[in-house]
Amino acid sequence: MIMMLLVSVAMSAPAMAASVTNKDGDTQVLVIVEDGSRMEVALEPGSTETICPSGCFVTLPNGDRMALNGGEEVEIQGGAASVK
Template sequence: MKRMIMMLLVSATVSAPAMAASITNKDADTQVLVVVEGGSRVEVALEPGATESICPSGCFVTLPNGDRIALSGGEEVEIEGGAASIK
């Protein structure tokens, strides 16, 4: 019985979803972000009103205004006026 409970706990831990950061573009224009995660660099274009989930294991994001923020996952970020606010 103990072994079965332990296997269920391990299974639940392994299958738990990673927490990703959520970024929403509240501007009227498309915003292009530069995301660096695990040594990989990618540009993410966010249309007006769009929300994107990124950085499940942490990353750095360069915003359109040049600011660079570190995300660990789970944050909610809003872009307005090219600047970010983290909630």
């Protein structure tokens, strides 16, 4: 009974991931560090990716770094990011 309740609560919790949209005309590569793991994500022009479901650090193409907690909407334009 308790296990069913825990599963139900976990499934009803909304996913809190960040979304990143590339509004540039060129592919942009982000470096993401999440839970100690590093990966690169290439965003094609006009594409949107969902990243960082449990928070992360992102290095942008222009070298800026930002911390994301999840739930943010990030737009990349001119290699720089703005958070909505």
